[in-house]
Amino acid sequence: MALKEVLIDELRDMYSAENQLVKALPKLAKGAKDPALKTLFTSHLDETKEQVNRLKQVFEILEEKPTGEHCNGMEGVIEEGADALEKDEEGASFDSGIIGAALRTEHYEIAGYTATIAIAKVLGLSDVAALLNENLKEEQSASNKILTVGQTILEEASGEPETEKGPKSSKEKSSAKKSKEDEKKAAPDLKKRSA
Ligand SMILES: [Fe+2]
Numbered sequence: 001m002a003l004k005e006v007l008i009d010e011l012r013d014m015y016s017a018e019n020q021l022v023k024a025l026p027k028l029a030k031g032a033k034d035p036a037l038k039t040l041f042t043s044h045l046d047e048t049k050e051q052v053n054r055l056k057q058v059f060e061i062l063e064e065k066p067t068g069e070h071c072n073g074m075e076g077v078i079e080e081g082a083d084a085l086e087k088d089e090e091g092a093s094f095d096s097g098i099i100g101a102a103l104r105t106e107h108y109e110i111a112g113y114t115a116t117i118a119i120a121k122v123l124g125l126s127d128v129a130a131l132l133n134e135n136l137k138e139e140q141s142a143s144n145k146i147l148t149v150g151q152t153i154l155e156e157a158s159g160e161p162e163t164e165k166g167p168k169s170s171k172e173k174s175s176a177k178k179s180k181e182d183e184k185k186a187a188p189d190l191k192k193r194s195a
Pocket residue numbers: 018021048051109139
């Protein structure tokens with residue numbers, strides 16, 4: 001059945017995404033300056049390991065292998081997080097950059113689980129949908145906790161003085177160049193009105 005193949009592909013993507021996060025979350029926990037933010041990442045790492053197990057159970061139900069797809073989307077989101085960890089900012093301003101990166105990972109996962117739960121339900125796979133829903137609930141709760149802890153950090157950061165900007169790294173220069181290219185490519189379409 002075609003839709004079942006779509007589901008399996010998307011679940012393999014999620015399995016890769018979760019495995020990538022098992023490696024990335026300790027880096028965020030190590031990099032974060034705020035103790036509450038550190039604790040949050042560490043406890044979400046434990047949850048993430050359990051989520052990998054739930055996905056394995058899903059694949060057992062489906063009698064399929066969990067591997068086979070690499071999630072490029074999560075790789076990109078994690079890469080953005082790595083950029084935030086390289087910033088010269090200090091204290092709460094530094095953590096403020098990590099908050100955005102962490103929220104992106106959670107919302108990427110929320111989108112993935114929302115889509116796969118909808119497909120599983122249409123296919124009548126209620127046991128699969130129930131397992132995926134447990135993961136979804138944890139992602140939603142993680143996102144809420146990041147926002148709650150984040151609020152205090154953002155307020156603290158708003159009182160910090162501006163730091164002196166150092167010279168741009170080659171990575172930052174290349175990113176700035178690509179951003180100009182994005183703008184240039186979009187320009188002709190921005191002038192057109194949609195029909
Ligand atoms: Fe997850």
